[in-house]
Amino acid sequence: MIKNGKGGGNTRTGLVFEGKTDLATFLNTQPHYRVIEHDVYYDDGKVAEVYKKHAFYNIFLKRLDIDWTQYISKRLLPDDSIFVLLNNRLFIIECKHQEVAGSVDEKLQTCDFKKKQYKKLMAPANIDVEYIYLLDNWFRDPKYKDVLDYIQSVGCDYYFEYIPLNRMGLPVPPELISD
Secondary structure, eight states: OOGGGTTOSOOSSOEEOOSSSOHHHHHHTSTTEEEETTEEEETTEEEEEEEOHHHIIIIIIHHTTOOGGGTOSSOOOOSEEEEETTTTEEEEEEEEOOSSSSHHHHHGGGHHHHHHHHHHHHGGGTOEEEEEEEEOGGGGSGGGHHHHHHHHHTTOEEEESEEOHHHHTOOOOGGGOOO
């Protein structure tokens, strides 16, 4: 069920992040990273921008001069998003937690639609879009195999309590790289 080591606990390609805090706060606690407002710096170079929920529309899309109503009929509010300058790619990160069976199960099946909506929004700026779920361990249960396979089959991705910095094209602090 876990393809290519996704969800592993090692820090070779990413950082443990349980979705209990926002991405900006988390990155601010990592070596070499600092976040000032929405700008993400690694050492002294700006590498990305982070936006949550309404800030994605009110700041990011506004700065790009994109009127969302011209492209989609309803706002989608990302839990977190990170625009990586190094590869001109926007990563939508949705955090899903579950303790009992419920509607989150079915929400996982909407990633294809949502990714296509975000692609419509980013087309005028020529920005690529990736859609990633950050899942808690509840979703490791074998009963989610089909939905996890589906997520990948439509070009989306998932990780368990793990942010894949390499996957997003962000630098990995040398002190976090392990053999």
